[in-house]
Amino acid sequence: MSDADEPMADPSHELADQDRPAAAEAPPLAGRIPRATGRTVPDAPEEIVINVADVAIYYGSFCAVGGLTVQFGRREITALIGPSGCGKSTALRAFNRMNDLIPGARLTGSVSYRGQDLYGPRVDPITVRRRIGMVFQKPNPFPKSIYDNVAYGPRVTGMKVPNMDDVVEEALTSAALWDEVKDKLRQHAFGLSGGQQQRLCIARTIAVRPDVVLMDEPCSALDPISTAKIEYMMTELADEYTIIIVTHNMQQAARISDRTAFFTTEVDDATGRRSGLMVEFDRTAKIFSTPSDQRTEDYISGKFG
Ligand SMILES: Nc1ncnc2c1ncn2[C@@H]1O[C@H](COP(=O)(O)OP(=O)(O)OP(=O)(O)O)[C@@H](O)[C@H]1O
Ligand SMILES: [Mg+2]
DSSP, X not given: OXXXXXXXXXXXXXXXXXXXXXXXXXXXXXXXXXXXXXXXXXXSOSSEEEEEEEEEEEETTEEEEEEEEEEEETTOEEEEEOSTTSSHHHHHHHXXXXXXXXXXXXXXXXXXXXXXXXXXXTOOHHHHHHHEEEEOSSOOOOSSBHHHHHHHHHHHTTOOOSOHHHHHHHHHHHTTOHHXXXXXXXXXXXXXXXXXXXXXXXXXXXXXXOSEEEEESTTTTSOHHHHHHXXXXXXXXXXXXXXXXXXXXXXXXXXXXXXXXEEEEEEOTTTOOEEEEEEEEEEHHHHTTSOSSHHHHHHHTTSOO
């Protein structure tokens, strides 16, 4: 194990064994507006956790998505919305270096995490993915017990925990699943319903105490009751975490997110290929009432997409 692989203790946010540059300066607080859940949303994030500047992501020579300039704030929920194929998942995977696992995928521009270049040469992608966890569209519990699913991350990352039972209970409580599973923690995870499995995957992700949670359409396979539970849980988690969620459900984006980035697809005149483009990023209330860009307006009013 190299130094860079060493698990980090909270509250350190370092991604490698190097001195961390100063965190981004918080912008001034102005023009706060309430969000649906009653929290207030300042003009710009008070504390930027991930700063994305002029990013484009390619698969080989194909530019899947470009124009990405967005700031993800601490304790905020940011939704990424837009039609199928516009590059939402591609963008999300870039925020914890999951695209590294796809041969031919590459990125231009800059992504920084708490002032560190996420793609810097000394940064360890495994550490990145522990700090910036991901929940996928389809629940993917491990073929283990409920307990072992949640304990897995703390065990493999060598987290020093005084009592694993407490860690498991806390993560399952945060994922709004504890009451449903507390009497069957040793049962196999595959015996849970789809909605429960997804909440288990969220518990598994947060058990290693990440700083940021990325979610790619986490409710798309779920019924409305499970969806409501996960939405409620996300707004609770946002008291502690930075959450970035891809969703096709615009009501969901409007209900739970503080900020929204809208993506679209455009045909490249030179190649004739359809590429994704981030069009607009703003407070969710603004995007859904008075967006700045006509393409956003057309999408949210149902004229397109
Ligand atoms: N592994 C890959 N290799 C090559 N091209 C890819 C790969 N993954 C995605 N793409 C292409 O990149 C573009 C963006 O795909 P992506 O999955 O990010 O879109 P999306 O907005 O998440 O779509 P959806 O809403 O359907 O999930 C698409 O043109 C897609 O075909
Ligand atoms: Mg997708």
